[in-house]
Amino acid sequence: xxxxxxxxxxxxxxxxxxxxxxxxxxxxxxxxxxxxxxxxxxxxxxxxxxxxxxxxxxxxxxxxxxxxxxxxxxxxxxxxxxxxxxxxxxxxxxxxxxxxxxxxxxxxxxxxxxxxxxxxxxxxxxxxxxxxxxxxxxxxxxxxxxxxxxxxxxxxxxxxxxxxxxxxxxxxxxxxxxxxxxxxxxxxxxxxxxxxxxxxxxxxxxxxxxxxxxxxxxxxxxxxxxxxxxxxxxxxxxxxxxxxxxxxxxxxxxxxxxxxxxxxxxxxxxxxxxxxxx
Amino acid sequence: xxxxxxxxxxxxxxxxxxxxxxxxxxxxxxxxxxxxxxxxxxxxxxxxxxxxxxxxxxxxxxxxxxxxxxxxxxxxxxxxxxxxxxxxxxxxxxxxxxxxxxxxxxxxxxxxxxxxxxxxxxxxxxxxxxxxxxx
Amino acid sequence: xxxxxxxxxxxxxxxxxxxxxxxxxxxxxxxxxxxxxxxxxxxxxxxxxxxxxxxxxxxxxxxxxxxxxxxxxxxxxxxxxxxxxxxxxxxxxxxxxxxxxxxxxxxxxxxxxxxxxxxxxxxxxxxxxxxxxxxxxxxxxxxxxxxxxxxxxxxxxxxxxxxxxxxxxxxxxxxxxxxxxxxxxxxxxxxxxxxxxxxxxxxxxxxxxxxxxxxxxxxxxxxxxxxxxxxxxxxxxxxxxxxxxxxxxxxxxxxxxxxxxxxxxxxxxxxxxxxxxxxxxxxxxxxxxxxxxxxxxxxxxxxxxxxxxxxxxxxxxxxxxxxxxxxxxxxxxxxxxxxxxxxxxxxxxxxx
Numbered sequence: 001x002x003x004x005x006x007x008x009x010x011x012x013x014x015x016x017x018x019x020x021x022x023x024x025x026x027x028x029x030x031x032x033x034x035x036x037x038x039x040x041x042x043x044x045x046x047x048x049x050x051x052x053x054x055x056x057x058x059x060x061x062x063x064x065x066x067x068x069x070x071x072x073x074x075x076x077x078x079x080x081x082x083x084x085x086x087x088x089x090x091x092x093x094x095x096x097x098x099x100x101x102x103x104x105x106x107x108x109x110x111x112x113x114x115x116x117x118x119x120x121x122x123x124x125x126x127x128x129x130x131x132x133x134x135x136x137x138x139x140x141x142x143x144x145x146x147x148x149x150x151x152x153x154x155x156x157x158x159x160x161x162x163x164x165x166x167x168x169x170x171x172x173x174x175x176x177x178x179x180x181x182x183x184x185x186x187x188x189x190x191x192x193x194x195x196x197x198x199x200x201x202x203x204x205x206x207x208x209x210x211x212x213x214x215x216x217x218x219x220x221x222x223x224x225x226x227x228x229x230x231x232x233x234x235x236x237x238x239x240x241x242x243x244x245x246x247x248x249x250x251x252x253x254x255x256x257x258x259x260x261x262x263x264x265x266x267x268x269x270x271x272x273x274x275x276x277x278x
Numbered sequence: 279x280x281x282x283x284x285x286x287x288x289x290x291x292x293x294x295x296x297x298x299x300x301x302x303x304x305x306x307x308x309x310x311x312x313x314x315x316x317x318x319x320x321x322x323x324x325x326x327x328x329x330x331x332x333x334x335x336x337x338x339x340x341x342x343x344x345x346x347x348x349x350x351x352x353x354x355x356x357x358x359x360x361x362x363x364x365x366x367x368x369x370x371x372x373x374x375x376x377x378x379x380x381x382x383x384x385x386x387x388x389x390x391x392x393x394x395x396x397x398x399x400x401x402x403x404x405x406x407x408x409x410x411x412x413x
Numbered sequence: 414x415x416x417x418x419x420x421x422x423x424x425x426x427x428x429x430x431x432x433x434x435x436x437x438x439x440x441x442x443x444x445x446x447x448x449x450x451x452x453x454x455x456x457x458x459x460x461x462x463x464x465x466x467x468x469x470x471x472x473x474x475x476x477x478x479x480x481x482x483x484x485x486x487x488x489x490x491x492x493x494x495x496x497x498x499x500x501x502x503x504x505x506x507x508x509x510x511x512x513x514x515x516x517x518x519x520x521x522x523x524x525x526x527x528x529x530x531x532x533x534x535x536x537x538x539x540x541x542x543x544x545x546x547x548x549x550x551x552x553x554x555x556x557x558x559x560x561x562x563x564x565x566x567x568x569x570x571x572x573x574x575x576x577x578x579x580x581x582x583x584x585x586x587x588x589x590x591x592x593x594x595x596x597x598x599x600x601x602x603x604x605x606x607x608x609x610x611x612x613x614x615x616x617x618x619x620x621x622x623x624x625x626x627x628x629x630x631x632x633x634x635x636x637x638x639x640x641x642x643x644x645x646x647x648x649x650x651x652x653x654x655x656x657x658x659x660x661x662x663x664x665x666x667x668x669x670x671x672x673x674x675x676x677x678x679x680x681x682x683x684x685x686x687x688x689x690x691x692x693x694x695x696x697x698x699x700x701x702x703x704x705x706x707x708x709x710x711x712x713x714x715x716x717x718x719x720x721x722x723x724x725x726x727x728x729x730x731x732x733x734x735x736x737x738x739x740x741x742x743x744x745x746x747x748x749x750x751x752x753x754x755x756x757x758x759x760x761x762x763x764x765x
Contacts, residue, residue, distance in 0.1 A: 046471030046622070053621050124736050139637060141621045143478060144471065148619055148626055150635045157628065157635050159728075169326035169354065169364040171731040195736070252643045257652035261599050261735045265589045272745035274587040274752070306528045307586060308744045314522065326730075327737035329598065330530070350740070352535030355613050355630065358730045360536060378528045381747030386739075389530050390522075402541070403517070403533035 039183060042217035047144050050183050050217055054140060055248040055255065058133040058225075061088030063120075065201040066133075066241060067096060075115050091133065091241040097203060103234045110202025118200055122268055123260035125156050125172035127196025128189055128211050129227045129241065137248050139255050147178055147185070152255045160187050167191035170207060187213040198229075206233040221247040309350075309388045313379035317347055317387070321371045326354040326364055333389065335373060349375055350388040357401060373400065452513050454506070455698065455723040457546040467664050467694045472622040474640075475664040477694055481616045482725035483609045483702070484542045486512055489718065491551035491559030498559065499548045513540035537612040545721045552608075555717040561680060568711035572681050586748035589741055596741065598734035600653045600677070603634040605670050605688045606704040606718070613732065615725050625659055625666060633732040638668055645671050651684060653677055666692040683710040698724035 042050040061069075068090035074083040099107060110117055120126065126134055136152040147160040160178040167175030167190060174189040194207040210230040218224050223245040230238040270277030319337035333349040354362065372395045377387035392400035468476040486509055500508070516538040520526040532538045551559030564572070582591045594600040602610060610631050617628040627636040638659040646656045656672035668690040675684040686708040693701045700722040707715040 046473075122735070125731075125733055141619055141624055141626050141637070143619045143621055146617075146619050148628075148635075150626065150637055155633065155635055157633060159628075165728065166363075168358045168362070168728070168730060172733050172736060173731060254639065254646070255637055256646070256650065257654055259599065259653060261597065264735075265597065269589040269741060269745055272589075272742060272749060274583070274749070306525045308740055308747060309528050310747075311523065311525060311528050325737070328732045329734045329737060330740060331535075332737075332739060348739075351530045352532060352537050353613060353732075354535070355615075355730045355732065356536035356542065358728065359615075359726050380743050381751060382743050383747075383750055386743060388528065390520075390527055391531060392534060399534060401534050402536050403531065 040218050042183060042220075045142055049142065049144075049180060050185070051142070052140050052147075052185060052215060052217060052223065053142050055137050055253050056140060056223060056245040057137040057248055058135070058243055059246055060091060060133060060243055061086045062091045062133040062241075062243065063130065063135055063199055064088065066090060066199045066203060067092050067201075069201075091243045093240040093242055098236045098239055100234060100236055107202050107204060110197070110204055112202075114200060114202050117197075117202070119196055120200060121264065123154055123264040125154060125196065126151075127172055127192065127198075128158065128174050128176075129213065129229075130196060130198055131156050131158065131173070132213075132225060132227075132245070133243065136258065137253070137255060150255055152258045154258060154260050160185075172196055174209070174211065181214075183216050185215040187211075187215070189213070204234070205229070205231045208233045215245070218244075221249060223247075305388060308380060309378040310381045311378060315377055315379060315387065317349070317375045317377055319347065319373065319375075321367060321369055321373060322346065323369070324364070324367055326358075328353050328355065333373070333375075333392070335375065345385055347385045347387060349377055349386070349392075351392065360402075362401070367400070452506070452509055452540055453543045454509065455543050455546050455721075457502075465696055470620045472620075474620050474625075474661065475666070475694060476620070477618045477625065477666060477692060477700060478620055479618060480725040480727040480729070481618065481700060481722040482542065482614050483545060483607065483616070483720060483722050484539060484614045485545045485547055485609050485720060486539065487545075487547045487549050487552055487720065489552045489608065490561060491553070495550050495559075498550060498554075498557075500550055502548065505548050509540070509544060516540050532612070539611065542612070542614070543723060543725070545723050547721055549720075552718040552720050553716060554719055556714070562712045562714045562716050564681065564711060565709070565713055568681055568683070568708075571683060571711070575678065586744060589745065592741075592744075594676075598632065598738050598741075601631040601634075601734075603629045603632065603636075603654055604679070605636075605655065605657070605668065605690055606679075606706070607690075607702070609720070615727070615729050616722070617727065617729055625668075628729060630729045630732055632734050633729075648672070651675075655688070664693055666690075668692070679706070681711055682706070682708045685710055692722075695721075 042052070045051045045053070064085050065088065069085070069088055071087040072085040074085060076083065097107075115121070125131075131138070131149075131151050131153070134151070134153045138149055138151040141148040141150065145161070145163045147162060149158040149160070151157065156173060158173050158176055160176040162178050164177050164179075165175075170191050170193045172193060172195065174192040176187050176189040178185055178187045180186070189211045190209075192205070192207055192209040192211075194205065194209075197204050208231050211227055212230075213225065213227045216224045224242070225245050226240060226242040228238050228240050229235070266277055317335060317337050319335035321333060322336050323334040325332040325334070331351045331354045333351055335347045335349060336344050337347050338344050374393045374395075375387075375389045376391045377389050380386035380388075394400055470476050470478065516533060520529075533541065536542075553559045553561065556562050582588075585591050589597055595602070602608060607616065607627075607629065613630045615630040617630075619626045619628070623640050625638045625640065627638070628634070629636070634654060636654060636657060638657045640659050640661065642660055643658065645658060650656065651672050651674040653674060653676070655670040655677075657668050657670045659666055659668045661667070670688045670690070671685075673679075673682075673684050673686055677684075679686060679688075686706060688704060688706055690702065690704045695701045701719065702722050703717065703719040705715050705717045706712075
């Protein structure tokens with residue numbers, strides 16, 4: 001008898017809570033909370049996947065330096081403030097990049113000699129994850145078997161194989177295989193060469209680089225982007241970067257051809273001209 | 279065996295393949311027709327890159343000294359579609375390469391023919407046709 | 414050096430393929446091992462017109478997706494002395510077989526031709542990849558003579574001006590900028606129109622709602638074509654591949670491209686050339702590709718061409734050309750070294 005009462009009370013109490021929840025209007029201040037009550041569910045593509053199609057861009061100074069940095073003069077005083085280095089809080093989580101001691105020395109050498117060594121100056125492909133935070137838009141084009149990421153900068157392209165294929169050889173942009181974990185696109189990239197940098201400040205990797213990225217829509221115009229960088233030849237442990245990706249919402253927005261090889265020819269070959277560039 | 283690049287005009291007015299096999303940068307401007315050589319060495323690295331791939335070969339001279347040569351080969355893209363990967367030609371594979379040395383004078387050359395120790399051709403087009411160097 | 418066994422083997426294989434090609438469908442499409450310089454020609458469309466229904470992408474577009482090749486022996490313009498529009502199957506196969514034999518022949522050591530890696534060794538000869546089953550004597554179908562229409566006086570003057578500008582640049586190997594855009598890894602004839610290149614003639618089409626993307630293997634060019642009928646970019650936004658806008662007409666993708674820069678100069682055209690392409694999937698393994706080129710500043714009439722694309726295998730490996738362009742440094746350094754040696758030799762002579 002007592003149990004039945006308890007059960008009834010429990011049931012009424014439960015219903016009461018339920019009714020209370022249903023009848024209580026969502027307080028407007030809930031919209032300013034940092035965490036929504038439930039994770040955002042992106043609209044689906046026609047084949048049932050979270051729709052990440054669109055043109056996206058990072059808004060930060062990570063391409064200058066993925067670690068936090070203050071403002072600094074640019075490399076050429078003649079360009080004054082126009083090509084100086086803007087400040088940034090950085091996108092590396094949890095402290096400085098965990099270089100091995102000898103690798104840290106190399107990073108410092110890279111920085112000191114960056115005007116000769118930065119592959120961006122030669123219009124070389126930016127690699128991963130640098131392509132994701134260069135200050136130019138990129139477009140995600142999704143089909144069931146292939147998710148393409150087409151970058152405005154240097155016409156770079158990433159192919160994410162959703163049907164898993166092994167890499168045949170090393171490349172600048174690596175070889176990417178992707179799969180879904182709920183709302184998140186997980187991209188696993190390996191088989192990089194050792195030639196790209198992470199930014200303009202000499203942060204670098206070896207050909208053992210392994211990047212795992214997670215892209216999740218958090219509302220209709222923003223993705224959360226995280227990447228775990230693992231390179232046992234260079235770093236003492238894996239480390240992470242994270243940042244939002246913002247949807248380019250202008251009407252008729254498009255990726256525009258940005259071929260930069262012509263602009264880099266004198267840098268690359270000027271010293272070999274018949275009348276050499278000094 | 280070096281294959282001809284050019285396409286001939288056939289009889290009966292049938293001009294074949296008027297599309298040239300690429301307007302090549304003149305290879306004869308990069309490599310010296312008067313400097314043919316035969317190199318024998320072991321593979322240190324095959325850079326599977328475009329527009330042309332490059333074989334890094336360790337060549338042991340008669341004095342026992344090892345010098346590294348860089349030898350130009352073709353784009354790897356068609357071979358990749360045939361299943362060739364960066365693991366196909368193992369590091370240390372012995373190769374005999376008939377080549378022409380680069381005009382810029384260092385240890386660079388273009389490989390007109392790459393041959394394996396058993397006499398068969400690397401990759402394709404030998405008298406044992408169609409077999410990649412290793413499965 | 415191992416003796417070549419190719420010629421008799423090649424002839425035998427060629428005969429087998431000719432027989433297969435001539436048989437009524439569906440037998441056509443003999444497959445032979447790549448790399449033997451024996452022929453592989455894609456099957457010609459079936460003689461009986463079986464109605465074929467194009468598949469749809471998840472969002473309902475006619476499905477053009479996959480890897481495609483436009484590898485062909487058909488030239489853009491009809492050769493001199495040829496008046497008909499189509500070869501017979503026998504003529505085509507004879508010509509293709511001869512091309513295969515030619516590809517397989519040795520170059521003579523010590524000749525300019527010999528100073529090169531062997532395309533056959535790397536699977537790069539045209540006849541080592543499947544050929545499209547195109548019996549046309551030219552890609553151009555309008556004008557009817559299969560040739561480019563006459564150039565206008567403006568077009569001729571522009572061509573002469575461009576040649577004069579080029580001569581001012583100096584000798585070919587004086588600087589990188591004097592060499593071709595292909596050698597410089599700037600532009601490798603991606604078009605549009607998407608004309609066949611000698612090798613790495615592979616294309617990948619990926620479709621998503623509102624867009625068709627075409628990846629062109631040579632130079633890893635990406636064409637992203639919006640389908641929402643938006644206007645072209647402003648006039649001052651010009652580029653090597655132009656600005657493409659697409660829409661569907663039934664099962665045909667129509668792509669209009671304008672806003673080319675003035676350096677592309679496709680077949681001598683001005684920067685105001687307009688290229689209209691039409692792609693129609695005609696079977697599981699074929700896309701019919703047609704294009705019209707309009708430039709009243711260059712030609713007396715628009716001209717039209719067509720060619721098939723056939724299904725190809727992937728993948729398309731990263732064509733990072735500028736990054737791997739050792740050849741450019743080698744050539745320039747070689748030219749500088751030769752100049753230096755010539756100067757030293759002349760100085761020595763002067764001192765004697």
